[in-house]
Amino acid sequence: MITIPRSVGAEVLDGLEPTDPAAQRSRRDLRRVHRAMRTRSILLRALQQLTPPGPDASSIRVLELGAGDGTLMLGVARAMARWWPPVELTLLDRQALVDGETIAEFAGLGWTTRVTVADALDWADSQSGDPTARWDLIVANLFLHHFEGAQLSALLGAVAAVSDRFVACEPRRDWVALAGSHLVGSIGAGEVTRRDAVLSVHAGFRGAELSARWAANGLDWRVQEYRAGPFSHCFCADRAEVS
Numbered sequence: 574m575i576t577i578p579r580s581v582g583a584e585v586l587d588g589l590e591p592t593d594p595a596a597q598r599s600r601r602d603l604r605r606v607h608r609a610m611r612t613r614s615i616l617l618r619a620l621q622q623l624t625p626p627g628p629d630a631s632s633i634r635v636l637e638l639g640a641g642d643g644t645l646m647l648g649v650a651r652a653m654a655r656w657w658p659p660v661e662l663t664l665l666d667r668q669a670l671v672d673g674e675t676i677a678e679f680a681g682l683g684w685t686t687r688v689t690v691a692d693a694l695d696w697a698d699s700q701s702g703d704p705t706a707r708w709d710l711i712v713a714n715l716f717l718h719h720f721e722g723a724q725l726s727a728l729l730g731a732v733a734a735v736s737d738r739f740v741a742c743e744p745r746r747d748w749v750a751l752a753g754s755h756l757v758g759s760i761g762a763g764e765v766t767r768r769d770a771v772l773s774v775h776a777g778f779r780g781a782e783l784s785a786r787w788a789a790n791g792l793d794w795r796v797q798e799y800r801a802g803p804f805s806h807c808f809c810a811d812r813a814e815v816s
């Protein structure tokens with residue numbers, strides 16, 4: 574079957590102000606899309622494949638890049654909180670989208686949350702000058718597909734430089750996912766989400782595309798890349814010395 578060539582296009586949501594009703598609608602749609610994509614279970618399964626933090630860890634530092642409103646990670650936190658030591662979580666997005674209720678729910682699980690409003694490419698740039706920045710885990714969900722070429726390599730390079738574990742869950746670039754993306758209206762998604770879903774699949778990943786880029790970061794990583802659920806593509810990496 575013919576492979577869909579990768580093409581990264583500007584998504585409508587990224588050009589809207591957070592207060593725009595169309596943006597707010599699309600972010601609500603995203604929660605439905607996650608249910609259809611089974612994103613939370615896919616992330617939980619991916620996290621279980623990584624080397625867990627050592628039994629002596631008193632806390633762990635987790636960063637989510639392109640975290641949106643933080644509710645997907647909150648679902649992950651609800652499932653992981655009793656297995657993990659207390660988490661210092663940073664939710665980074667270039668828009669301020671995390672509300673007080675979400676932060677309070679993290680706090681109820683024993684997770685302290687910092688919200689960082691920044692461009693992830695600036696974050697990546699700043700990492701080379703900050704040897705103290707270390708993360709036990711970095712997560713990216715429906716985020717890496719916004720990038721290509723040197724920007725994608727710079728992001729992955731920064732993640733590899735400052736973290737011990739990395740999980741990314743992205744749209745899978747194949748015909749099944751493309752068909753699904755044309756059907757998101759059937760789960761009630763509005764116009765912005767209907768357009769962005771299709772763009773996201775065209776910008777998604779398949780095969781070993783992320784591993785090939787990650788290889789530039791050296792051999793001391795255990796890497797897995799696989800199709801997950803009906804529409805997703807997962808990449809997991811952990812450092813050999815933490816394995």
Ligand SMILES: C[S@@+](CC[C@H](N)C(=O)[O-])C[C@H]1O[C@@H](n2cnc3c(N)ncnc32)[C@H](O)[C@@H]1O
Pocket residue numbers: 587603638639640641642645665666667668691692693694713714715716719
């Ligand atoms: C499709 S949403 C996914 C949100 C969340 N990870 C989830 O799965 O629900 C992509 C997010 O990436 C953010 N984003 C896009 N480009 C970014 C950049 N260069 N730096 C930081 N955040 C970015 C957008 O603001 C948006 O919240």
